[in-house]
Amino acid sequence: MSDVHDLVERYLAAWNETDEQRRGAALRALWVEDGGYADPLVDVHGHDAISAVIAGVHDQFPGYVFQLEKPPEEHHGRIRFSWGLASKPGDESVVVGTDVAVLAPDGRLSAVHGFLDRVPAAP
Amino acid sequence: MSDVHDLVERYLAAWNETDEQRRGAALRALWVEDGGYADPLVDVHGHDAISAVIAGVHDQFPGYVFQLEKPPEEHHGRIRFSWGLASKPGDESVVVGTDVAVLAPDGRLSAVHGFLDRVPAAP
Numbered sequence: 001m002s003d004v005h006d007l008v009e010r011y012l013a014a015w016n017e018t019d020e021q022r023r024g025a026a027l028r029a030l031w032v033e034d035g036g037y038a039d040p041l042v043d044v045h046g047h048d049a050i051s052a053v054i055a056g057v058h059d060q061f062p063g064y065v066f067q068l069e070k071p072p073e074e075h076h077g078r079i080r081f082s083w084g085l086a087s088k089p090g091d092e093s094v095v096v097g098t099d100v101a102v103l104a105p106d107g108r109l110s111a112v113h114g115f116l117d118r119v120p121a122a123p
Numbered sequence: 124m125s126d127v128h129d130l131v132e133r134y135l136a137a138w139n140e141t142d143e144q145r146r147g148a149a150l151r152a153l154w155v156e157d158g159g160y161a162d163p164l165v166d167v168h169g170h171d172a173i174s175a176v177i178a179g180v181h182d183q184f185p186g187y188v189f190q191l192e193k194p195p196e197e198h199h200g201r202i203r204f205s206w207g208l209a210s211k212p213g214d215e216s217v218v219v220g221t222d223v224a225v226l227a228p229d230g231r232l233s234a235v236h237g238f239l240d241r242v243p244a245a246p
Binding site: 023038039040043073075078080100102111112115 | 161162163166194198199201203223225234236238
């Protein structure tokens, strides 16, 4: 598995981690100190803030899982990939997004710029 | 027209500008000093380097024009939009890409992270 695929797998695993301590360790391995994450709903920096964003998604979608929707492409330290959020692995994703991640010199994430491609219809 | 739509229109106009002096002025209005542009083929910084990249595209695709393929979405100073390169305006694009642009505090571009969605078939 390439470094880039491995990174994205670890990224999705961190988003799926419900244990706060294990998630914190995973996020520290993934992002540099004060690394950034933004999507249409949030714009945060640092491992603790990113962990809180993930906890918020688990609260909103209990039991749902993040899965890879489109394999990563990489050039010049930028990675683009699409993820989905599904009720269980392999199910159709109710939310799909595309992230562009920018790597720091040490190979960890410095910034993730996220956009949404599919969102649930309003109730 | 929103600021974001206006910015993206000016961005595409700069990519279409064949006059080097006018293109330089347009790029200086669009990007901060030492602003970055990267796509799968190049990774450059600064107005002159970006201008040279654009000149290279004009050499490779003489007479072709950049056009908007998908309207821009913006959140937290990040803009995503898709562009196409066509033989004339309104024609089907032979190349399509998606750029994620990150704004500097002054509203100009600090970095553009570009990816390709459609490329011409190999001859």
